[in-house]
Each structure stands twice: as structure tokens, then as C-alpha cells.
Amino acid sequence: MFVEVLDRHGDVRSRLRIEGEEFCIGRAYDNDLILDDPYVAPHHLRIRRLPDGSLHAQDLQTRNGLHDLANGRRETSLALDENARIRIGHTQLRFRSREFSVPEELPATLLPAPARSGLWFYIAFLVAAGLLGLEAHLSTFGEMRAVQLLTAVFAVLLSAFFWTGAWAFAGRIATRRANFHAHGTAVMIALAALVCAGTLSEYIEFMISGDLGALFLQAAIAGIVIGLLYRQMRLVSRISPRRALASAALLVTVLFGSGRLVEFATEETFASRLDYSGSLKAPLFRLTDGLTPVAFTERAAALRDELERLRSRP
């Protein structure tokens, strides 16, 4: 029979074979198993082997007692069956015999990949920083100074680092693994994807239509955020893939939904702002032939109908 000391997560911290007729557990150094738990008595538990070979635990009249985790009750003595779990003080103990059957091994692909020394993180970081820099360069029209470029990129990267750090910290607490590089890689990839999606949506707006560009941008942002949250939730907890995906999607839906709700609540209220598709790209990206001025102004009749509808609304 083995006694196993478990940690908070149920993982085995140490394991000891129980030998002899009597086995004592407590904080004092004359015990067979010494626990450093301050809530455990110096002499807390005595385990005896009965004539039939089974084990029986006896509480040595301690203040905090012996708890059977199978039913949560405090007991003065307890028969230790196969896989019995008890608590003394703040410590969980589990008892298993050599006959205890363990499940088949998992296929190696499902095991977490060995840490790859953050190479991917650095690659993703460079890609994201490069794209941010390019974006800043292409949309600054004054005299270009390196310091401007750096500040533009730096602010975004700094917040990305804070985000990464927060998740890594959460992971460190929840699973004892920070996985900073894995989080960082996910964040950098998401950042790069956001920059690309923004630019792409402008081109879609110009080449196809303003509505489609706006739709694409929203869908892309939702997709990227869901992907990022899924990955990070998987990294910081033992959540199943389905549940992680569902929670990420739910979170994004709530976020987008509340945005929509605000929009809906304020919709059709007056705005003196002009809301138009203002993307302009080089001649290369013009796919369709233009209307004649006559056809263009004929199409404006639709505006008139819409304005008439707005005007007649109370």
C-alpha cells in the first residue's frame, strides 16, 4: 500500500510505501511520514495493518481530526480502502495498493509540446513590430522621424506585453506554468493579424464596397479575438477545447453585443457628422468602371427616399 500526499490541484507531491504493522503520520520527527502542515498534530494518525491485511486509520484524539473525503465527514477511525482519500489538517492523503489499475497511456501527440526556448515568440514579435512600424510609416505624412515611428510602435507593443504578462501571471497561479512565450506568441500573432485585417478591410472597402469592408473588419476582429482568448484560456487552465472555444465565443459575443446594443439604443438619433466610406487607394486597385455623372446623380434618388423617411419620422 502507498500513501500519497496531494497538492491543491490533486497532483501527487510525494509518495511513500507503508511497511510494517504500524505506520504513524504527524508533524513530529518520530513519525513514519512527517508532514510540515501546521494544522497537523505532532502525532496525528496511526495506521494499523489488520490480520486480513487491510489498513485501518485511527485519529490520535487531535484537535483538527480525520476527515473522510469520500463523504466529507469527520471520523475517529476509518478503514482505508483502495483509493481512499482523507484530509488531516490542510493536507490531503490518498491510499493506493500495488493492484491499483492505471489507465492506458495517452498518444504522445496530445502531450504539451516541449518548450521551444521562445523562438516562435521572437519571430512573432518581430513580425508584429515590423507590421506596426510599416503601418505607422505608411500613414505618417510629415517629415518622417525615427522617434515618431518608435513611439507609435512602442505604445502598442507595451500594452501587448502587459496583456501577455497578466495572462502569464494567471497561468502561473492556476497551473504553476507561466508559459510567457506561448502567450506572447499568441498575442503577437493576433496583433499582426489585426493590423493586416485593418488594412485589408480598407482595400475591400475601396475595391468592392464600403459595407463589405466594414463587415469584414468586424468579422476579422471577432475571429482574431476568439482565437486569442481560446489559446490563452487553454494555456492557463485545464479547460477542454470545446469549453474554451465556447467561452471565448460567448465573451466576444457579449462584448460585440453590448457594443451593438449601445449602437441600437442611439441609432437614428441625430448626427451632424458625415458617415461615408472614405477609403481611397491607388489606380491599380480600382476594379470597376466608373458611372457617368448622369448615372451617379440618378442613383442619388435613393438618398432622397431615405431622407424623406428620416424626415417623416417623429
Place this chain on the structure above:
Amino acid sequence: MPTLPAADPTACVLQALMRILMAGLLLAAAGWGFAQTAPPAEERAQQLFQSAKGKVFKIRVVLNATQSQASVGSGFAVSGDGLVVTNFHVISSVLDRPEQYRIEYVAHDGRSGPLRLINVDVVHDLALLRTAEPTPFFELMTRGMSRGERGFSIGNPHDLGLTIVEGTYNGLITESLYEHILFTGAINPGMSGGPAITREGTVFGVNVARLVDAQLVSFLVPARFVQRLIEASRDEAAEPAALLALARDQLIAAQDDYLGALLAGNIARTGLGGYQVPDRLGPFMRCWGRSEDEPGRPYRGSAQNCSSENSIFVFEDVRTGSIDFEHVLLERRDMNWLRFYNLLSARFAAGATGLPGGREDFTSFRCMTEFVTNRGLPLRVVLCARAYKRLEGLYDFWMRAASIDSYDRGLLTTLSLTGVSFDNGTRFVRRYLETMEVRP
């Protein structure tokens, strides 16, 4: 108003209008000043003042809720049975919110009484009212006047009491959408609606506005519009709602007039960096050019804007009947074309702040963006419009077009057209776009 100080050539029409302080409505904004009358005219002015003071009134718009005056202007009697003329803008708040305001007159001796609205001419900023009492009155001038002739403007500047100001008649401003007399004299806020009289004591104009930041540049409504308004009026009080409908018809007719004339002819055009663009549409427009070059900038820019610098006051925050446009030419220098087009895109999307005006008077803007090609010149065009809520059939248009024919230069042109019918608006937009082409 037609003139703009040359010191500030970039001002657009709205800025120009803001500086033309509508007398009587912004009393708090102006300072003090005393005019000095030349000795030979002194006696004349004294006599004129003596005979005129019984015929000129302070016009008060009173807020019913607090019984306090909301705005103050001047007015004058034009008939013995109590017809009084003032500016439309002095009493427009009564049309805006009839349930909140009423109009009163105060005579020079302190007598006061209610005034009822009879008729309005919103385009020429005139209103006709009636008192219940008989009163001495002015004759309207029938003879012509010559430039340089002395005139006297009477009114109630800053609510300080009746004042007479001597000035000079400087002719009709014909280079304007809406005709005015240029009067060189110190007209101040509060004198709006007061008469400008000749030496014989007949009315030749109505004080209407002055140019702020200028010296003694004032404007009068010619007396013939007063005559026309009296002739067109039936002598009975009219409901504010009916007068608002009338004002709307006058605005529709006015824009039909000037846009009809513009659309009947050819739109003037000019060359700008290899493009043909609309030019000054007529003498009523002022145009200014400016350069956007700055050392260190990786592109060159130049711009031209034209403005009618003229609009019609309807309500405090509703001014209409203006037309202005701006062309900006950008040329690529030390940047790649991808970045250059991002610059054009930013400029194309910028300025979407819209036009002034609140939800009570306007709908939101609705816009469309399309590719348009005119004579081989491909353009990206945004057209936005909004409807006037209380003036049915009137719209504001805003259009911006950008050329997409070259990797080295780009033309952005912006047109704004306020207070026009939908058909006139789209017709003008079409004609505007049809002038644009590439021609070296």
C-alpha cells in the same frame, strides 16, 4: 455678405458669416464706440432725428416664461395705421418657437404695445408687423441715389437708446447672391431693422448687418424690397406656421432663381495641375488660393477655394443658401506611392465633421460613395445630403471627389451647397462633375 477682409483669404463662407454679426442678436459680444459727426451735417442730423424719433421703435422679442427680452432690434413705421418694418432675423425666434415668444415695440417716449406679424421676406431679411395704434411714418424713397450721397442710419445700438449715425451710400452690391446696399457707417448690433434715411427723411434702406473686423462696412436692404413686401401683404395677422411655410416657398424660389441661372449657362472651369476643375461661378463668389508647401514635407500641395460668402438667416443656427467649393492638388515628392495614396485617403476621409445645425431642423446626413468616370478621368465620389425638417423640400448637399488616375498627383475637390431642392442639388453636382477632366 459680399466682402471679406483680404487679410484672411482662407476663410470659408461660414467663418465669414460668423464675422458678420447679425445686429440685435448678439448684444453681449460687441464693445463700445462713439461716432463723431462732422459739424456741417450736425444741424441736419438734429432735425432728422427730431422728425424721425416718433417713427422708429425698439422691437423686443419677449420670452413668455420669464417676461424678459430675448433679443432686441429696431423697426420703423411705414404707414399711418401702424405697419412696422424690421428685419426677419430680429423676430425669427417667434417663427422658430411661437409658443415661447411674443413681439413688442417700445416707442421713444416709453410707450409700448404688442406687435403682430403680417408678412415676411426671409430672402431679403424683412418682416412686416402691425401695431394697434396710429403713428407717424416714413415715406419710402422713390428716386435713385448716387454713390457718395450722405445717409443717416437710425436704431437702438446695444439697447442704449435711439441713435442716429451718419454714413455714406456706396451703391448696390450686385456681386452677391442677395442684393444689398453698401453703407459706410457705424451700424451696431441692436440697430437691425432700423431705417437708413436720406437728407429729405425718406427711407432708402433697412439696417441689416455689418462686417465684423472691418471699419464701418455695413449693409442695408434696399427700400424697394420693403415696398414689394408691403404690396404683397394683405393687412391681416398671419399665423407663425403659415409664415414659416411662406418663408420656405421664398427659399425654394430663391434657389430656383440663382441655380436656374447657373445651370442654364456653362460652369466656368480652370486648370489646376493638369486637371480641369470648376472655377468661380460668377461675380457673387470670392476665390482664394493657398499653398501647402512646407520644408521637409514629402509632398507638395496647393488649394483654391471659392465661396458665395452669403447666406440667408432663417433661425439662429439655420443659415442657408450658400455655395462653396475647394480644390486641393497634392503632388508626390519624396514618398512612395503607397504612402502617397494613404495621404490622399486620409485627406479624402477627413473633414467628415459635417455642417452646423441641430436635430430640430435637420435630418442626419445620408451618404453614398461610388466610382465615377468623366471624360476618361476616374474619380471616387462621395455624395451626402440631409433634409430640412421644417422647410420641406430643401436639402443640404456635400460632395467630395478624388481623382484616381495617377500615382504622382491627386486632386480632391469638395462642394457644399446649402438650402437647395433635391433636383437642383443633384443637377448641380452632375454639372460640377462634368467639368472635371484631365487636360494638360
